[in-house]
Amino acid sequence: MVYFKQYSRKKYAAFNSLGKIIKISALCASCSLIICPLQGQAKGDTDTISKTLDLEEVEIVGQKSTLLIDEVPRMVELIPAQVIQNSPSQSFTDLLEVRSNIDIRPRGPFGAQADVSIRGGSFDHTVILLNGTNLSNPQTGHHSLNLPLDQETISKIEVLNGPSARAIGANAYTGAINIIARPSGANKATASLHIGDYGFLREHIAIDFVVKNSSHLVTAGQAQTNGYCHNTDFYTHHVFYHGIYKLNPSTMAFLQMGYNQKSFGANSYYTPKFPDQFEWNKSFFFNAGIVSGRQVKTRAQVYFHRHSDRFELFREGKGYYNYNLSGNLINTVGDTAPQWYKNHNYHLTDVYGAETNVTAKSALGKTTFGASLRSENILSNQLGSMLAVEIPIKENSSLFYDRQASRNNFEIFAEHSYTNSFLFVSAGTMLNHNTFAPDKLYVIPGADINLKLTRQLSILGSYNYTIGMPTFTDLNYQGPANQGNNSLLPYTQHSFETAIAWNFQALKMKSAVFYTLGKNNIEWAMNDTSFKFMPINVELSKNQGFEFSLNYSPESSNRFNRVLNNLFVGYTFIGTYRETPDALTKYSNIRQKFVVNIQQKLVSGLLLSWNFMFKERTGYFLTYDFDRDTYLANNYKNIYLVDLRISYTIRNIGLYIEGSNLTNALYYESGSIPQPGRWLRGGVSVKITGKD
Numbered sequence: 001m002v003y004f005k006q007y008s009r010k011k012y013a014a015f016n017s018l019g020k021i022i023k024i025s026a027l028c029a030s031c032s033l034i035i036c037p038l039q040g041q042a043k044g045d046t047d048t049i050s051k052t053l054d055l056e057e058v059e060i061v062g063q064k065s066t067l068l069i070d071e072v073p074r075m076v077e078l079i080p081a082q083v084i085q086n087s088p089s090q091s092f093t094d095l096l097e098v099r100s101n102i103d104i105r106p107r108g109p110f111g112a113q114a115d116v117s118i119r120g121g122s123f124d125h126t127v128i129l130l131n132g133t134n135l136s137n138p139q140t141g142h143h144s145l146n147l148p149l150d151q152e153t154i155s156k157i158e159v160l161n162g163p164s165a166r167a168i169g170a171n172a173y174t175g176a177i178n179i180i181a182r183p184s185g186a187n188k189a190t191a192s193l194h195i196g197d198y199g200f201l202r203e204h205i206a207i208d209f210v211v212k213n214s215s216h217l218v219t220a221g222q223a224q225t226n227g228y229c230h231n232t233d234f235y236t237h238h239v240f241y242h243g244i245y246k247l248n249p250s251t252m253a254f255l256q257m258g259y260n261q262k263s264f265g266a267n268s269y270y271t272p273k274f275p276d277q278f279e280w281n282k283s284f285f286f287n288a289g290i291v292s293g294r295q296v297k298t299r300a301q302v303y304f305h306r307h308s309d310r311f312e313l314f315r316e317g318k319g320y321y322n323y324n325l326s327g328n329l330i331n332t333v334g335d336t337a338p339q340w341y342k343n344h345n346y347h348l349t350d351v352y353g354a355e356t357n358v359t360a361k362s363a364l365g366k367t368t369f370g371a372s373l374r375s376e377n378i379l380s381n382q383l384g385s386m387l388a389v390e391i392p393i394k395e396n397s398s399l400f401y402d403r404q405a406s407r408n409n410f411e412i413f414a415e416h417s418y419t420n421s422f423l424f425v426s427a428g429t430m431l432n433h434n435t436f437a438p439d440k441l442y443v444i445p446g447a448d449i450n451l452k453l454t455r456q457l458s459i460l461g462s463y464n465y466t467i468g469m470p471t472f473t474d475l476n477y478q479g480p481a482n483q484g485n486n487s488l489l490p491y492t493q494h495s496f497e498t499a500i501a502w503n504f505q506a507l508k509m510k511s512a513v514f515y516t517l518g519k520n521n522i523e524w525a526m527n528d529t530s531f532k533f534m535p536i537n538v539e540l541s542k543n544q545g546f547e548f549s550l551n552y553s554p555e556s557s558n559r560f561n562r563v564l565n566n567l568f569v570g571y572t573f574i575g576t577y578r579e580t581p582d583a584l585t586k587y588s589n590i591r592q593k594f595v596v597n598i599q600q601k602l603v604s605g606l607l608l609s610w611n612f613m614f615k616e617r618t619g620y621f622l623t624y625d626f627d628r629d630t631y632l633a634n635n636y637k638n639i640y641l642v643d644l645r646i647s648y649t650i651r652n653i654g655l656y657i658e659g660s661n662l663t664n665a666l667y668y669e670s671g672s673i674p675q676p677g678r679w680l681r682g683g684v685s686v687k688i689t690g691k692d
Helices: 014-018 081-086 092-096 472-476
Strands: 022-025 051-054 076-080 102-106 114-118 126-130 156-161 175-180 188-196 200-211 214-225 234-248 251-265 278-292 296-312 345-362 365-380 385-393 396-419 423-434 442-452 457-468 491-504 507-519 521-526 533-538 541-552 566-578 590-603 606-617 620-625 630-635 639-650 653-660 679-689
Touching: 076 081, 081 156, 081 566, 081 590, 092 102, 092 114, 092 156, 114 126, 114 156, 114 175, 200 679, 345 396, 365 472, 396 472, 491 521
Parallel strands: 022 051, 126 175
Antiparallel strands: 076 156, 102 114, 156 175, 188 200, 188 679, 200 214, 214 234, 234 251, 251 278, 278 296, 296 345, 345 365, 365 396, 385 396, 396 423, 423 442, 442 457, 457 491, 491 507, 507 541, 521 533, 541 566, 566 590, 590 606, 606 639, 620 630, 639 653, 653 679
């Protein structure tokens, strides 16, 4: 890999010595966890340009300032477009499974609902971002992956292993996932249709277009299935827009917004004692901002995210919900529910946020400082403190929100990074104040280093401190099987990591060891008095582990490319210790995960994509013995899965057939019902390209 950071017009300069006309593309191509992606385009002045060198400088996970991709001093995994578009999956949650460091625990199929965790954390410990905007849900992490996207829209996924609160904010406790979906900068349209077993049907459409100095992406889609077993049906639809506007040579603005709605049978999602659960939710988000300057770069953004949901412990019959002309629901609870069950749960969560930061370059490196404000608010008939005046529920004219909760989070941060030919070092700190803990001011430091022993070999090291806050569900939920705890405290963690990275042309390898020490982590444990699950603060939590990844992408001119177009191998081991009481606990973590992703381009246009996965999980899942009226703990069995996608592309038309869980393995991930067995699907896609 060749880097040109400085150049001149002298005869002995490197560019002149090449004897060719070189086009330099050193523009920002993506933007990560801090701001929306900015797209730069550089067109050749003449047709004589014979070679292009791309110097990929990105704003990457866990850093406030831009840096070259090989300087990233953390264990960051990138899932590229090639893997995303050809993976045997039907949702972006399934895509996350192709990396060994991510633990996805799906409840329903194709992203109906799934929990995500990294390095032994819970589903509330990973921050989820879309184009750098934090869309994590403060009500519960179960909703954090409710995003308005199909996998066809995604251009890249960035995964940060380990905490980085100083760069991302509170609750980036064990990691962060940034999903990037941006305009391509070209005029084109794509549409696809997908069908499969169990009444599976999915449609997707996306339109990219350029207008003067702006580029735009508009997508829409829907998916549905009858379900692979009792009460696992789902229906979802969504729309998404992202626009980038070049105001002048050094200033760009962006705007993105999205809407999605889901309804699904939630068989035993939260307790196996009541298997006929149902959930409906919808969300809307808006995000706008601006980036300006070169030597001194300023970024600012604002965002709003609204999420509403209805949870039914006892699902109503088909066609039960009837609406009058004003759109209000007439009925609430039907005859199927027991007498003690009064109403379904309704929640409305609003999150407002704003942040700004300034990066200044000097001979000593880059200095970044800024501030952010995030306000989290919920109205509910279940969570929070009693309201003085009840608020009508829009979806139900006979029910009211009678509870509310809110908290504000304010952060200021500073970070400095320095780099030369063999060293990159970054250090910073953040001051955090949250009105949930009004008497506390948290100091959150961190430092990362990348020491380049050779051009191909680097040693990485980092220390980071982080903080997390209980969700509204942790604090306030009351139900027949679960009970919140309003005495919960914020939780903190120290994290240490060292790694080796080797990049040699088409072959890239990374391995890392890590250790985390947490205080007051939250676990849901069976209460000896109420016999309900209740969250508690765990005094001491430890995670130590090892991660390894290998990626091989041979050049298209390589003869071996036809047999092996792309190879990814990943392995993760996590040893976990929790100082929990001798009681049943709800959640379990990955102990070992091994994945192999292979793409084979056998002939022109024909591509085979294989996923092989092994998982060993600690702990147990719960089932319910209705005869004895008691919970039963079941040990997790090891999971072995094989998925395959065969796709063929001719001109602008793509055809594929795929199968997940080809061996028809019986396994459990989350909840108390088995995951789908063998599931076959197929589809067609059409691309229309216009003139730029």
